[in-house]
Amino acid sequence: MSFDHEDVEKGCVAMKKLLDDPAEAVVDALRGFALAHAGEIEVRRDPTYVLRAGGPAAGRVALVSGGGSGHEPLHVGFVGAGMLDAAVPGEMFTSPTPDQVAAAVQAVDGGAGVLAVVKNYTGDVLNFETGLELAQDSGVQVASVLVDDDVAVEDSQFTAGRRGVAGTLAVEKIAGAAAARGDSLGAVAQIAQRVVSRVRTMGVALTACTVPHVGRPSFDLPEDEVEIGIGIHGEPGRHRQAVGSAREITAALVEPVLEDLAPSGGERVLLLVNGMGGTPQSELYVVYGRARELLEARGLEVARSLVGSYVTSLEMQGVSVSVLVLDDELAELWDAPVRTPALTW
């Protein structure tokens, strides 16, 4: 996906952002990120990617992900022990290029192969495919898994099929733990695929966001409406409705998720309540409480929880709710130690 630069200089409304050159927003942020986390991660340029400090781990499967920037901490904040070996950031809301993917994959391969976690957007899918082929040609054993957890819509702006959204965090955490314990490439890919098959997400936007090099909000949303089923780039969702209560909004997210997951009851689940970037933490916990009530009313046991702004859309106000049906192994891998800039336990 990519955005139009033509309106950058119009500036009819002052864009309120902490930026220098909007066209350099990603590079400037990565420079700060590299300095703040020196010793934990490294940022390579030409082509750009982020990798764990210390070089590839011989004999261990490596995990790579990436996508458009503007969703931080996804993916660069998840590089570290127990999660990603490298992340490939594109420009804002724009897919990374094949050469970035190939360079990152080659850099982290320790001889046991590399699994790529790809969110289902057409540009990401094509560019990861080409990048993985390039890496494969250079002798790296590769595999990939496609994340498409968003139940809101089939097909969308930038996407054929369902979009990959906050469930990606669970895929990266759990597959990273499987790689860390020494699973083979095939086994790590299978675990990742099992997470994909068991996680579903739906989000809501209260406000739009502004891509720096575009300079105007990515969509219009009336003062008294929210968009249910929003994509993480502001792609259209299912419908708009009056703002309403947290209880109503949460139900509008949880019900489609449960309808799609169709749990039989009694299952243990991970509940991830994810802020879109501009939502106060207190509101995320209100939604968490409501979502939990709804899941428990359906006979599900909320056995693991994560609440925070992890898969964001710049300054968008909104939230997504993800539910992952756990089994013993997935719970164990979720609990395994992780040490990254954005997620540590």
Place this chain on the structure above:
Amino acid sequence: MSFDHEDVEKGCVAMKKLLDDPAEAVVDALRGFALAHAGEIEVRRDPTYVLRAGGPAAGRVALVSGGGSGHEPLHVGFVGAGMLDAAVPGEMFTSPTPDQVAAAVQAVDGGAGVLAVVKNYTGDVLNFETGLELAQDSGVQVASVLVDDDVAVEDSQFTAGRRGVAGTLAVEKIAGAAAARGDSLGAVAQIAQRVVSRVRTMGVALTACTVPHVGRPSFDLPEDEVEIGIGIHGEPGRHRQAVGSAREITAALVEPVLEDLAPSGGERVLLLVNGMGGTPQSELYVVYGRARELLEARGLEVARSLVGSYVTSLEMQGVSVSVLVLDDELAELWDAPVRTPALTW
């Protein structure tokens, strides 16, 4: 401090928040928080406070803080091993009551006394003072330290003297580590005071925020201006200026901080770049990079860093920059393990 309820029901502009009853926003968020972090923290009601699970640690000094809600994760997200033993949340942007303070202090005392970390707002100071007296009357040994790191203004709405803002995080982390290693009450208080004397902060708002039970933005800021020196409740700062670049805005924050700290050069510092709640992470890292350049140009070594939204003002867009002049002991205490909902290493 407290806010006026009169406009709650006017609703001239729909308040876009994920809430049920605005008057119950704090209680609803704490209910979710308690469920999401069961086993790590407990939320007690009547009066309300949050404490570490597992009860008081016999013979160890306990650390308590608190203040108005709406600044999360401060303080409730910092309850846990190596940081706070309890946090006392008031209503949104409203001081906690003396009985909350007294109950929390009594609950966490393990016989070695309790240090209260208090941000310098008149209501907080008075209510903590009264609460600590009540606890003392019941036999608890108490001490307190006042945080006033904001260099923006002397005296302000709600404050005589300087305001306590993001530097509070450093006080709580470092004093928590001193308590964890077994320091006496006097020694923990001295360490906390040393942090207060060496940390300075200044913030900027790009947008205002809306307190749920008030229902309208806490101040007006033109579309093309930012407010330099903003307080964490939207209290006036030093001046307004055109949006400008990250480089300009960061300089307008770092220069007053350095002027006040007056480092001689060569010192090692902690650089904390703190989001106000609605700022994308990428922008925080841009500011971090610029702040680091300015500090290094002054001959300072940025030896420790933290970048994230830790001391927030609901959905306000903005950032604050804090600089703490380290010494070997403060660096060691900063590095010591911490395990809380919002900060873990």
